Amino acid sequence: MYTRILVPLDGSATARHALDHAAALARLTGAPLVLLHVVEELDHCSGFEPATVYVRDVEPAFLAAGQALLDQAADGLRLGGLAVETVLIECKGQSVAARIVEQAAATRCDIVVMGTHGRRGLGRVLIGSDAEQVARLxxxxxxxxRQSHAAGTTPAQQAG
Known part of the structure; x- marks a missing residue:
């Protein structure tokens, strides 16, 4: 049914939980996983550092951290016998959700599996939801x- 599964990762427990679900789906379908980390450049700069410092020190550091996040997740999945690719991109002025949707098309994935923090009310209005935007677009x-209330359980344990 699914031939390629896109899994956006941000380092959160919710994203890790979504990755567990995606891995279970990959085992059922034989589909490879495409792990994606989208870097929001503005999260990594104060605006006070000179451009040379940003290019020389700041940007390489956050890109290396993003790649390390992807590599760690991919290594564990590969040890479990799954086929995995990694993609690291920057927002470049677009929203995280737009970049995720773009990558779903660019990597020819036919499903996106991602975590949602389940914000409601004012938090949802103020912060917004990348997951909701991806679902819409x-x-x-x-x-x-969603993050499981039964922390530490696998998708199979939750179902059974």
């Missing part, structure tokens, strides 16, 4: 996974 199905 994506040309493929989007599986939104």
């Amino acid at each position: 994506a040309p493929v199905p989007v599986l939104l996974v």
Whole structure:
């Protein structure tokens, strides 16, 4: 049914939980996983550092941290026998959600599996939801996974 699964990762427990679900889906379908980390450049600069410092020190550091996040997740999945690719991109003025949707098309994925923090009310209005925007904009199905209340359980344990 699914031939390629896109999994955006941000380092949160919710994203890790979504990755567990995506891995279970990959085992069922034989589909490779495409792990994506989108870097929001503005999260990594104060605006006070000179451009040379940003280019020489700041940007390489946050890109290396993003790649390390992807590599750690990919290594664990590969040890479990799954096929995994990694993609690291920067927002470049676009929203995280727009970049995720773009990558779903660019990497020819036919489902996106991602975590959602389940914000409601004022928090949702003020912060917004990348997951909600991806679900609205994506040309493929989007599986939104909320953080489990039963921390430490796998998707299979939750189902059974």
